[in-house]
Amino acid sequence: MCEERLKYDNKFILAPMVRMGTLPMRLLCLDYGADIVYTEELIDWKLMRSFRRYNDVLKTVDFLDKSDGTVVFRTCAKEKDRVVLQMGTCDAGRALQVAKLVENDVAGIDINMGCPKEFSVKGGMGAALLTKPEKAKEILSTLVQNSKIPITCKIRVFDNEENTIKLVKDFVSTGISAIGVHGRTKYERPMHANRNSTIKKIAESINIPVISNGGSREILKYEDLEKFRKDTGSSSVMIARVAQANCSIFCKDGMKDLEDVIKAYLKYSIDYDNSPSNTKYCVQNMLKELQVTPRGKKFLECQTMEQICTIWEMGEYCRQKQLEFQSKGILGRREITPDMFNPKPKKMKMDEDEDVIKKQCAFVRASYQRDPDLPKSKLVIYCNENQLKPSYEIIHEDKLFRAILTLDNKRYSSTFWEKNKRNAEQGAAIVCLLSLGIIDLESLIKGGSILK
Secondary structure (H helix, E strand, O other): OOOOOOOOOOOEEEOOOOOOOOHHHHHHHHHHOOOEEEOOOEEHHHHHOEEEEEEOOOOEEEEEEOOOOOEEEEEEHHHOOOEEEEEEOOOHHHHHHHHHHHOOOOOEEEEEEOOOOHHHHHOOOHHHHHHOHHHHHHHHHHHHHHOOOOEEEEEEOOOOHHHHHHHHHHHHOOOOOEEEEEOOOOOOOOOOOOOHHHHHHHHHHOOOOEEEEOOHHHOOOHHHHHHHHHHHOOOEEEEOHHHHHOHHHHOOOOOOOHHHHHHHHHHHHHHOOOOHHHHHHHHHHHHHHHHHOHHHHHHHOOOOHHHHHHHOOOHHHHHHHHHHHHHOOOOOHHHOOHHHHOOOOOOOHHHHOOOEEEEOOOOOHHHOOOHHHOHHHHHHHHHHHHOOOOEEEEEEEOOEEEEEEEEOOEEEEEOOOEOOHHHHHHHHHHHHHHHHOOOOHHHHHHHOOOOO
């Protein structure tokens, strides 16, 4: 049984948001006044194939995909007692496996039973569980009886109120700590009115906290959060769409200027080494129609974190922070080899071979605007001028690649693992060009390549 730590009464909560609910956004929402923050939906099998590691540089707990080292879930002490991991699952056994993996690092676990997306429904997850109440109850009961943290679920309503209330009561009987209710059916979208009266009847029918959701159309300022809570008769309010645009909606003293919100978000993204693609996606959701402005268009062309941050005059801070992380030995996706997850790691011959010139150089495609500027293209020009011929040897392990470039009886390789052969060869070419003095360290750092 759970040791009740997290309370769901009179709380304003950040709802699960696809790709938005990563660590920087969650921390910023807490800063602005959110009481509880949910992660984006994380699928059970993806967490099951992850590896838990304490990141001593960032002071975070990272769950890394064993196949390529990407961050599946990252959290830190600042949110530990207020972060709820939302899980996508259709199997009680897998759900429990994940719960045991993460229960010491989160404040609660929520089972997604409301997502209407095709991916979830076809996999038997999300809203599909509403049509299989016995399976849903088995998942909830298994978690409640075997987890030490609160278990909740988030649902959507049916057209028929009585059927909705009956289902909710069935779920409550499993011992869950609270239930989130989105006031639309799985077929309805934001343009449809939220069924606040249905949520109110649910709240009057059960004895656990109800978290109301779906009111973004009605919420424009902080005071609207409390009004929505009263209109739905709920214990707490959960919001997503309005928080995507400006998460300072949680501020009691009024919403902050969007510029300040974006800068605060970027600082967290830098400080916690958030991926450039995820950072860009989140900022795009904040900018909305401002993406068509001259600055917005310039932002859309950005690919690296430093390029994004430069738009908001934070480029130098980003660069210095990345250099600091590298000097402390941070391990990113590119530096995590397949052997890292092997209990008895084998040493690769190329790593022992002192004849191979090795550097930690990442190939960042977005840093090269023209094909002639690509590392391999530059190397071809050099070789043609000097009547030399390069050759590449590929090492392939667990869906990752490294390359050894041989040129003029010398061998070069990046220590980074890449997702395809072409990038691996480009990385080796960078090491060669750097060693030959054809390109310099400063240009690589500026372009987003990671060096050490």
